[in-house]
Amino acid sequence: MRHHLVLRVIAKLLIPFILVFALYVQFHGDYGPGGGFQAGVIFAAGFILYGLIFGLDQVRKVVPPAVVEVLVAAGVLLYAGVGVASLLLGGNYLDYGVLRHDPVHGQHLGILLIEFGVGTTVAAVMITIFYNFAGRGREGR
Amino acid sequence: MIAEHLPALQVVIPLLAAPLCVLLRRPGPAWALATAASWAAFGVAVLLLIAVLEQGVLSYHLGGWEPPWGIEYRVDLANAFVLLIVAAISAVVLPFARRSVAAEIPEEKAYLFYSMYLLCLTGLLGIAITGDAFNVFVFLEISSLSSYVLISLGKDRRALTAAFQYLIMGTIGATFYLIGVGLLYAMTGTLNMADLAQRLPAVADTRTVHAAFAFLVIGIGVKAAAFPLHLWLPNAYCYAPSVVTAFLAATATKVSIYVLLRILFTVFGPVFSFEAIEFDLVMIPLALAAMLLASTTAIFQNNVKRLLAYSSVAQIGYMVLGISLGSVTGVTAGIVHLFNHAMIKGGLFLAMGCVFVMLGSVQLRDMAGLGRRMPWTMAAFVIGGLSLIGVPATTGFISKWVLVQATLERGQWFFAVLILASSLLALVYVWRVVEVAYFRPAPEGAAEVSEAPLAMLIPTWLLILANVYFGVDTSLTLGVARRAAETLLGGAA
Amino acid sequence: MIDPGLYNYWIVVVLMMAGFFIVISHGNLVKKIVGLNIFQTSVFILYISFGKVTDATAPILDEAYSEYSNPLPHVLILTAIVVGVATSALGLALIVRIREAYGTVEEDEIIAQDPDS
Numbered sequence: 001m002r003h004h005l006v007l008r009v010i011a012k013l014l015i016p017f018i019l020v021f022a023l024y025v026q027f028h029g030d031y032g033p034g035g036g037f038q039a040g041v042i043f044a045a046g047f048i049l050y051g052l053i054f055g056l057d058q059v060r061k062v063v064p065p066a067v068v069e070v071l072v073a074a075g076v077l078l079y080a081g082v083g084v085a086s087l088l089l090g091g092n093y094l095d096y097g098v099l100r101h102d103p104v105h106g107q108h109l110g111i112l113l114i115e116f117g118v119g120t121t122v123a124a125v126m127i128t129i130f131y132n133f134a135g136r137g138r139e140g141r
Numbered sequence: 142m143i144a145e146h147l148p149a150l151q152v153v154i155p156l157l158a159a160p161l162c163v164l165l166r167r168p169g170p171a172w173a174l175a176t177a178a179s180w181a182a183f184g185v186a187v188l189l190l191i192a193v194l195e196q197g198v199l200s201y202h203l204g205g206w207e208p209p210w211g212i213e214y215r216v217d218l219a220n221a222f223v224l225l226i227v228a229a230i231s232a233v234v235l236p237f238a239r240r241s242v243a244a245e246i247p248e249e250k251a252y253l254f255y256s257m258y259l260l261c262l263t264g265l266l267g268i269a270i271t272g273d274a275f276n277v278f279v280f281l282e283i284s285s286l287s288s289y290v291l292i293s294l295g296k297d298r299r300a301l302t303a304a305f306q307y308l309i310m311g312t313i314g315a316t317f318y319l320i321g322v323g324l325l326y327a328m329t330g331t332l333n334m335a336d337l338a339q340r341l342p343a344v345a346d347t348r349t350v351h352a353a354f355a356f357l358v359i360g361i362g363v364k365a366a367a368f369p370l371h372l373w374l375p376n377a378y379c380y381a382p383s384v385v386t387a388f389l390a391a392t393a394t395k396v397s398i399y400v401l402l403r404i405l406f407t408v409f410g411p412v413f414s415f416e417a418i419e420f421d422l423v424m425i426p427l428a429l430a431a432m433l434l435a436s437t438t439a440i441f442q443n444n445v446k447r448l449l450a451y452s453s454v455a456q457i458g459y460m461v462l463g464i465s466l467g468s469v470t471g472v473t474a475g476i477v478h479l480f481n482h483a484m485i486k487g488g489l490f491l492a493m494g495c496v497f498v499m500l501g502s503v504q505l506r507d508m509a510g511l512g513r514r515m516p517w518t519m520a521a522f523v524i525g526g527l528s529l530i531g532v533p534a535t536t537g538f539i540s541k542w543v544l545v546q547a548t549l550e551r552g553q554w555f556f557a558v559l560i561l562a563s564s565l566l567a568l569v570y571v572w573r574v575v576e577v578a579y580f581r582p583a584p585e586g587a588a589e590v591s592e593a594p595l596a597m598l599i600p601t602w603l604l605i606l607a608n609v610y611f612g613v614d615t616s617l618t619l620g621v622a623r624r625a626a627e628t629l630l631g632g633a634a
Numbered sequence: 635m636i637d638p639g640l641y642n643y644w645i646v647v648v649l650m651m652a653g654f655f656i657v658i659s660h661g662n663l664v665k666k667i668v669g670l671n672i673f674q675t676s677v678f679i680l681y682i683s684f685g686k687v688t689d690a691t692a693p694i695l696d697e698a699y700s701e702y703s704n705p706l707p708h709v710l711i712l713t714a715i716v717v718g719v720a721t722s723a724l725g726l727a728l729i730v731r732i733r734e735a736y737g738t739v740e741e742d743e744i745i746a747q748d749p750d751s
Binding site for chain 2: 072
């Protein structure tokens with residue numbers, strides 16, 4: 001891909017916007033269409049595009065597979081942890097209302113954290129899938 | 142405080158432990174954490190059963206949203222019992238897993254194995270505990286996806302094709318279930334099972350609801366490996382790692398049978414399922430066919446794990462037969478056999494796991510003379526086998542006794558004869574293994590095989606002795622199962 | 635606005651049958667996964683179709699509208715889509731491993747290599 005100048009320039013231009021749009025979808029999710037699933041996939045798409053244009057080794061330098069694996073677990077832990085926090089604060093599991101003094105604030109905070117957890121896991125899983133499919137057969141041969 | 146949150150903890154403990162296993166990265170700590178989580182889940186299940194016995198139905202509103210809008214975890218006797226089975230089997234299987242996984246799974250993948258295992262446990266517990274029809278689908282997929290992965294980790298390359306076949310059939314089954322739930326939602330506007338039960342009678346005569354019933358039963362039938370939808374099962378059980386086989390054989394199909402019970406009795410109600418649809422007219426012949434055909438197929442298998450897998454299909458036939466009889470005794474027989482068969486097959490597959498780790502094969506011809514070389518393991522197999530056949534003073538006898546009672550109650554002595562015939566077939570296939578292991582000399586130049594380590598023998602024997610114990614003292618199994626059957630047939634509908 | 639009527643459901647049925655047929659009839663494992671995807675997609679359309687309320691708008695609160703489509707099926711199907719993605723990824727990963735183990739992704743050739751299974 002070294003000679004595809006157009007592709008490389010366009011990709012470099014697009015990737016920041018893709019990532020910002022992912023963050024917009026992520027954090028606007030509790031008011032409008034969006035949320036962790038979509039945001040995670042868009043966010044991962046930025047990295048996958050980078051990987052497709054500049055090669056798997058390059059993108060692995062940017063986000064090492066070990067980090068991605070930790071992120072997969074961290075997202076789920078954040079999700080489940082918010083639930084446990086609401087348990088400890090006296091509510092039911094995932095009852096975000098108790099996270100703050102004002103239940104409405106609590107709901108906002110709760111859904112924000114939950115969606116962030118979902119987004120992290122989905123993005124990390126998508127990148128893992130890409131790594132594994134793209135890297136398969138390289139080490140072996 | 143903990144007492145009121147038990148239903149949530151039941152699912153959350155393994156769910157939290159799964160990502161932690163990924164973070165630990167080393168097999169030893171991951172195994173320790175998985176075992177601790179599984180024992181904690183077992184403790185929760187015991188407490189839940191006690192709570193349900195004392196207080197009746199427990200209802201937990203996830204996120205504080207009231208049902209029918211929010212997701213409700215609803216625990217009555219039937220699912221408290223199923224939760225206990227799943228959690229207990231997992232608590233026994235995991236101590237066994239350490240040696241077995243070390244022998245069968247590459248070390249760098251072992252922590253992922255435990256993580257997947259815990260997700261599978263989460264899924265199965267979730268299916269059993271939730272009172273929301275769509276939530277069942279979500280947990281069903283969590284447990285299925287993780288079990289495809291677990292099965293594909295088997296050493297033989299055929300594990301891959303077996304997992305793929307299961308993936309295709311399992312996904313079709315789950316999608317059928319999804320279609321059924323969708324049709325019900327379209328007709329009633331609710332997903333909560335108890336709420337569905339109240340709203341369905343008003344629209345019960347529509348074709349949509351009839352179609353929904355068919356989709357749900359077939360979808361779950363695939364997951365439960367009810368004959369003739371069992372084709373994924375023999376290969377999946379045969380080539381999966383030993384621990385996975387023991388765990389899935391003892392729990393996965395049982396949980397699906399439980400969902401079938403819920404659909405038939407709680408959601409649609411016995412009146413609809415048995416009088417309007419005449420569910421039993423289709424299912425009884427299929428159950429009988431499963432008992433006879435699968436048992437006969439089992440006789441001709443040369444791989445003992447596959448033999449036991451076919452036997453599982455036959456045993457699922459017993460459960461479906463009990464349920465299809467539609468009487469309290471019949472459903473009791475079905476539920477009791479859920480529990481008993483989980484222990485029988487769990488124990489037998491664990492014994493095979495010992496053989497596989499020490500001998501490296503579970504082919505019948507390699508097992509010649511094994512009775513002398515691995516006396517404890519094979520003794521466990523023999524007792525488990527006796528229970529499978531249904532010899533008095535074992536659990537297998539109890540289930541068959543109740544099942545025969547149920548058929549006689551309906552005046553179907555012919556079914557009783559078939560049940561006995563199927564038990565004879567079980568005798569034949571168990572005897573084949575016993576004959577090879579005890580009465581044939583070890584082949585010349587066979588590798589030296591020693592007895593399995595205690596860490597594997599103790600869990601195996603725990604399940605086998607449970608077979609004997611619950612074959613004598615039936616107050617827990619039979620008593621709870623009967624009350625569960627009464628709630629399913631009477632109260633909820 | 636044109637009333638969608640029952641056209642959606644015809645599309646659902648055609649897709650469902652097409653997908654199911656591909657899963658059953660094709661021996662190529664990749665095509666099976668594609669068929670499975672089509673099959674699942676039909677269910678997504680089924681759910682979204684009966685979430686639609688005639689003459690209602692998208693379920694985003696706005697003062698200009700009083701009637702909204704039912705958002706619940708959308709949420710449910712979002713979950714199902716994620717499950718579908720996971721299933722496809724897992725299925726394809728298995729196919730990669732199967733190809734490494736057998737050198738083929740055709741079902742009949744795989745069966746021929748393992749005669750006793």
